[in-house]
Amino acid sequence: MLALLVAPRLADASAPETSPPPPPELPAPLDFTAADRPSDSGGAITLRWKDPADLPAGVVFDVRRASDPSTEWTDLAVVEPGAETYVDATAETGTVYRYQLRLRGTETPDTLGIAGATGPALVSDPVSAADNWFRVERINSLVASVLFITIILTSIGAARSGKEIFIRRIAGLNAVDEAIGRATELGKKVLYIPGIQSMDDIQTIASVAVLGHVARSTARNGTDLDVPNKDPLTFVSAREAVRAAYLAEGRPDLYKEEMVNYVTYDQFAFTAAVSARMIREKPAAIFLVGYFFAESLILAETGQSTGAIQIAGQADPTQLPFFVVTCDYTLIGEELYAAGAYLSREPILLGSMRGQDIAKALLIFVGLTGIIAVSLGMSWFVNLVRTQ
């Protein structure tokens, strides 16, 4: 019995030892290049290569770097096959480097016997990161911007020379004087809310420009004006605009410091304070012009419930439906930016509106051309107008 149990083991032990198959040799990567990443502020070098065919499983690429002419390689990164590119974002601008790329086996468990084995290393030409002067990929955007600026400036020049400019009627802006007139007749105040964003938002700048015109009108009519603010920078700018408007109309005696007031930086505390002010003081005209978020509907609905004439203006489509539903007049999108020019009736400003319309017509033409081009399979057109 014992012999039966032991015999097979003895037989195994006495069998001749078979040597394992030699591990597959790891190939070298193909077409390895290193070059400065274009259109950046320096500090980055792009490495590109092609994975060799029939790459065994369980291998990675070791990326190593040495400062030229030194040959002391330091490990930089481990890249999985398939990536075929790596950006060294730790390079110093102006320092010359050389890069080394090689395959290394990492498979665990090591069924192929290549763990730790390395393939032939490829070394790149010396390369350095450069601080570039121009973002080549944005050339289309630059051309479009230059064209747009040229159109606007040409239109302004034409307006300055006295050329008659037709500007379409904007109902919401024609209603400004009507709303202020109503407040004057009722002896109630005008409430102007310049949004909740800061002066780095172009909508707020447009709103403060409109506020200047509203303030001139309230100064002429002797109507009380109330401008609550959420952002401190907007508050400072709005105060200057209102003060200057009262001075310009020759009514500095009517200007009061508390007309333009700061409320709070918190969105909903601001909303609560302004809503409460609407309900308590029942202004005859409410302007909601600028950038609003979730508070848009709360403010506009509260204003609507007080029976005030409401004029709103916003360029962002997400809050526009709320204003359209609850306000008497709404300046939609570009109308907000045109408001300052429209109300001032200054030819130079109106000229820019004309230029804006010409640019829009051009854009429609480009859009239609794009639809036709893509429908005909001309994909180059998409790349032509793609922004990066």
Added chain:
Amino acid sequence: MNLEFGKVTLVIIFMLVPIVGIVLGMRAPSLRSKIPLIVAFFAGLIPIVSLYVPKRFLSGDTGMSPRLDQWLIIVAGFALLLGITNVIQNSTRKIVRRTPGWPYAAVLLSGLYLMSAFALYGWWTGDGIGIRPDGSSTPFNWVYVAIFQPLQATIFALLAFFIASAAFRAFRARNTEASILLVAAAIVMSGRVPLLEFLAFPFPFLHESAANASQFMGRATEWIMDVPNGAAQSGIIIGAALGAGSMAIRVILGIERGYLGLGKSE
């Protein structure tokens, strides 16, 4: 001292030029309006140029354009001080003059001083204004979490009721446009919620039809949102972008001065 080109240029444009302008403005008032226009010109120009020029001094991590954004935060901090001063002045004036609603001003000032006192207390004791190491709340944090945040949520929650009242007004079929809006809204609402399944629930023989109709409504909703709604939104966005571009050019070139409180002659 690190005298980077970008940093030095920013200091010259945004610190020395305004200071020189203020000094000169005292002698020649007409200059007062020119300096803000010069500052606005460079403040507008730098981010635009950095869009196309990646040079480190301009667009790098410590370049002029990112640094300008940081400076804005500093300026906003000083402006906030002006704002707080304004709140204190206006509220005190209301209380002293006993103008209508003056008790609200008293509550506001009490809150302002109380929270300032709690913040100073946190600084004095070293606990700060958040949670103490033992997990307990500092007085500042307790007021913020137990009083302020619920009040914030309350105001935000009002939105649900206002949406309902605004929708009721918007969807009244007064004219052709409002009627189209009503039909579109009915489709979108029934496509977004399982309304038909809910109505058909008591009638098992209608379940399959309701599910099919609901799927159809879902597809119709997607079409309405993607095609007519998407097209209208794109139109508004393109128009607004051109308007913003035109406005930006006017501001940078000093043609639009209304935001500075200046007229064309100034």
